[in-house]
Amino acid sequence: SQKIEQNSEALNIQEGKTATLTCNYTNYSPAYLQWYRQDPGRGPVFLLLIRENEKEKRKERLKVTFDTTLKQSLFHITASQPADSATYLCALDIYGTGANNLFFGTGTRLTVIP
Amino acid sequence: DAEITQSPRHKITETGRQVTLACHQTWNHNNMFWYRQDLGHGLRLIHYSYGVQDTNKGEVSDGYSVSRSNTEDLPLTLESAASSQTSVYFCASSEPGLAGGEQFFGPGTRLTVL
Numbered sequence: 001s002q003k004i005e006q007n008s009e010a011l012n013i014q015e016g017k018t019a020t021l022t023c024n025y026t027n028y029s030p031a032y033l034q035w036y037r038q039d040p041g042r043g044p045v046f047l048l049l050i051r052e053n054e055k056e057k058r059k060e061r062l063k064v065t066f067d068t069t070l071k072q073s074l075f076h077i078t079a080s081q082p083a084d085s086a087t088y089l090c091a092l093d094i095y096g097t098g099a100n101n102l103f104f105g106t107g108t109r110l111t112v113i114p
Numbered sequence: 115d116a117e118i119t120q121s122p123r124h125k126i127t128e129t130g131r132q133v134t135l136a137c138h139q140t141w142n143h144n145n146m147f148w149y150r151q152d153l154g155h156g157l158r159l160i161h162y163s164y165g166v167q168d169t170n171k172g173e174v175s176d177g178y179s180v181s182r183s184n185t186e187d188l189p190l191t192l193e194s195a196a197s198s199q200t201s202v203y204f205c206a207s208s209e210p211g212l213a214g215g216e217q218f219f220g221p222g223t224r225l226t227v228l
Contacts, residue, residue, distance in 0.1 A: 004156075034216065043204050043219030044157070089156065102217060104149075106156035 003027065004105040006090060012111045013080055021075040021108045023090035030092040033066055033073050034102065038087045047088075048075075080112045116141040120205050120220040128228055133192040135223050137205030145208045146188040147217065148172075148180060150201040157204065163188055195227045 007022035023033070032051045036044035050057045050066045050073065057064045063076040077084050087109045091102040118139040127133050139146065148160040159172030161180040169180050177199060179191045192199055202224050206217040 041222070043206075043221050044217075045219070046216035049216065091157075101147075101159070101162065103159075104157040106154065 004090065004092060004103055006088075006105040006108045008108055009106070010109045010111070012113060015080060015082060015112055015114050017080055019077040019080045019084070019110055019112070021088050021090075021110065023073040023075070023105055025071050025092060028071070028092055028103070029068075032093050033064075034091045034093070035062075035064060035073075035075050036089040036091060036104075038089060038107065044089055077110075080110075082112045082114050085110055085112050118205060118207055118218055118220040120203075120223050122223060123221065124224045124226075126226045126228065127195050129195060129197060131195050133195050133225065135190045135192075135203055135205075135225070137188045137190065137220060138186055139205075139207045139218070139220075140186065141207055141209075141218060142185060143207035143209055143218070144185065146182070147206040147208075148178070148188065148190045149204045149206065150174065150199075151204060151222075152201050160190065160203075161188075192225075195225075197227050199225065200227045201225060 003026045005024045013019045034049045035047045037047055038044040048059055048064045050064045052068055061078045065074045087107040089107045090105045093102055121136045144165045147162045149157040151157050158174045160178050161172055163169050163182040166182055182188055202222050204222050205220040208217045209215045
C-alpha cells in the first residue's frame with residue numbers, strides 16, 4: 001500500500017543546533033514534494049517545494065533534499081530557534097499536474113529548547 | 115490581502131444531524147480542497163474541486179458531500195453526522211496549472227459529534 005512516513009512523531013533539539021526531519025515514501029513516484037509548517041490551532045503554511053529532478057533546495061535557514069532512489073526527503077533547519085517549534089508536514093504530489101493533489105505525511109513535532 | 119476563511123471555527127453537533135462547514139477564499143483560485151486531520155493519520159483528502167460545477171471524491175469521502183456554485187466557496191456537508199467524523203477540518207485552495215503550486219489553508223474547523 002502507499003505510505004508516507006515522517007521519521008518520528010516528536011523531535012527535541014537544543015537551540016542553535018541543526019534539526020533534521022525525514023520523510024520516506026513507498027509505492028509513489030512523486031513529481032515533486034512540499035514541506036509545510038503547522039502551528040497549534042492553525043492551518044499548515046507552505047515552506048518549500050522540491051522537484052524530482054532537483055537534489056537540493058534552500059531558503060534562508062531551511063534546506064530540503066530529495067533522493068528519488070532512496071524515496072526520501074530530508075528537511076534541515078540550521079541555527080534552530082525556539083520560534084521554529086512547530087509540526088512539520090511533508091506532502092507529495094504523485095501526479096505532477098496543475099491539479100496539485102497532495103498526499104500528506106503525519107508530521108513531526110519539533111521542539112527547540114532554549 | 116487575499117485569504118481563505120472557514121466557519122464556524124468550532125461546532126458541536128449530535129449524531130444524525132446534517133452539518134455544513136463553510137469555506138470562502140478570495141485568492142480567485144480554481145482549485146479547492148477539503149481535508150480532515152486526525153491524530154495518527156495526518157491530513158486526508160475528503161473532496162476537491164477544480165472549478166465551478168466540478169467536484170471529485172478524495173480518499174475519505176464517505177458521508178461527506180460538496181458543491182461548487184462559484185469560485186469563492188466550497189461548502190462541506192456531513193449528511194448524517196457520525197462520531198467517527200469528529201475531527202479538525204481544513205479547507206485549502208491552489209492556483210491551477212502551476213505544477214507544484216502551494217496550497218493555501220484556512221484556519222480549520224473543530225467539529226465534535228456527540
